[in-house]
Amino acid sequence: MFQTTTDTELAGNPIDEVIGSTIRYAALTTAAKLGIFTALEQGGPKTLDELAAAIGASTDGTRAVADVAAVLGWLTLEDGRYRNGPLAERWLGKGAEFDFTPALLWAYELTNVLWELPQAVRDGKPAQSLWERWADNPEAGRDFAAYMKVKSRLTVDAIVDAVPLPDGARRLLDLGGSHGLHSLAMCRRHPGLSATILDLPEALADTGTAIEQAGLADRITLQRGSFLSGDLGSGYDVVFLFEIVHNHTDAENRDLIGRAAKALRPGGRIVVLEDVRGERPEPHNAAFSLAMYACSGDRTYSLPEISGWLTDAGLKTVERIALPSSVSLVVGGK
Numbered sequence: 001m002f003q004t005t006t007d008t009e010l011a012g013n014p015i016d017e018v019i020g021s022t023i024r025y026a027a028l029t030t031a032a033k034l035g036i037f038t039a040l041e042q043g044g045p046k047t048l049d050e051l052a053a054a055i056g057a058s059t060d061g062t063r064a065v066a067d068v069a070a071v072l073g074w075l076t077l078e079d080g081r082y083r084n085g086p087l088a089e090r091w092l093g094k095g096a097e098f099d100f101t102p103a104l105l106w107a108y109e110l111t112n113v114l115w116e117l118p119q120a121v122r123d124g125k126p127a128q129s130l131w132e133r134w135a136d137n138p139e140a141g142r143d144f145a146a147y148m149k150v151k152s153r154l155t156v157d158a159i160v161d162a163v164p165l166p167d168g169a170r171r172l173l174d175l176g177g178s179h180g181l182h183s184l185a186m187c188r189r190h191p192g193l194s195a196t197i198l199d200l201p202e203a204l205a206d207t208g209t210a211i212e213q214a215g216l217a218d219r220i221t222l223q224r225g226s227f228l229s230g231d232l233g234s235g236y237d238v239v240f241l242f243e244i245v246h247n248h249t250d251a252e253n254r255d256l257i258g259r260a261a262k263a264l265r266p267g268g269r270i271v272v273l274e275d276v277r278g279e280r281p282e283p284h285n286a287a288f289s290l291a292m293y294a295c296s297g298d299r300t301y302s303l304p305e306i307s308g309w310l311t312d313a314g315l316k317t318v319e320r321i322a323l324p325s326s327v328s329l330v331v332g333g334k
Contacts, residue, residue, distance in 0.1 A: 025107070028069060031106075033104075034057055036055055037101065045081040045082065051082055090164045106144040120294060126243035129297070155323070163329065174240050178197075180207040182242060187216050187220060194219045196234070197222050207222060241273070245301055246288075246292050247292065247296055248298060258313045273327055277301055313332070
């Protein structure tokens with residue numbers, strides 16, 4: 001598909017896949033950004049002219065994008081009308097069990113970040129971090145937060161099942177807990193547990209409503225602020241650092257885990273959820289680490305690095321727990 005040549009000597013060359021992937025990426029992210037999938041879900045099948053009018057775009061441009069989406073199976077074109085295909089119905093829109101539209105919207109913004117990757121590699125870091133970008137473009141930040149929430153819905157049950165709580169645990173500190181899905185699930189699973197979620201105000205914008213709707217406002221509290229400095233409190237049985245350390249430097253992570261360890265009671269545990277770097281490059285981890293570098297100048301970390309932070313903070317035991325997805329739990333016991 002999207003081959004650069006039909007020459008039998010060159011067919012299937014790896015450059016075809018690079019170019020084809022770029023075209024697929026551009027078509028799907030543009031379709032989401034223009035609202036093509038939403039227009040077809042809400043208004044039903046449309047002719048080219050009707051679809052272009054619905055999204056406020058040119059007919060030729062709409063056709064170019066929609067035809068690639070149709071070739072890929074995200075749309076169908078029958079009797080002169082476009083409609084959402086099986087893939088769109090499964091993964092996009094309000095009717096989907098897991099609406100990954102925010103993922104495509106975030107991927108659109110990621111294009112701008114990756115466009116600057118060569119210069120970031122030369123300079124040692126990107127000109128702007130994601131957080132600095134989002135100050136000028138808060139919509140992209142909201143898309144990212146929505147993507148993280150729906151992505152977490154796919155894995156939260158497996159994670160909660162695997163978290164080893166200390167006996168009699170009553171207090172959880174969820175650093176960077178944002179959408180609150182993990183704290184909500186933990187409190188549902190463990191009736192004697194209460195949680196505090198510490199994150200930036202913008203990350204917690206909708207979390208309070210979700211907690212109230214779950215009927216857990218008496219057991220889950222929100223603390224607005226940064227976990228990158230200051231006292232984290234004391235007497236906690238467990239501290240979560242879920243998908244945090246890849247956004248920060250070695251020094252920042254060492255300091256954060258040191259302060260998290262001080263917040264634990266004796267016998268308490270720090271639980272790190274991460275895509276752990278292996279001894280050899282692995283496709284998903286390598287790609288994810290590159291994206292982190294482009295976004296913030298950071299990277300994924302190996303088990304020896306994460307274990308070192310935990311043991312240097314005074315934790316006595318370290319255990320890695322593999323999960324069904326690409327991430328693992330790394331648990332340090334005080």
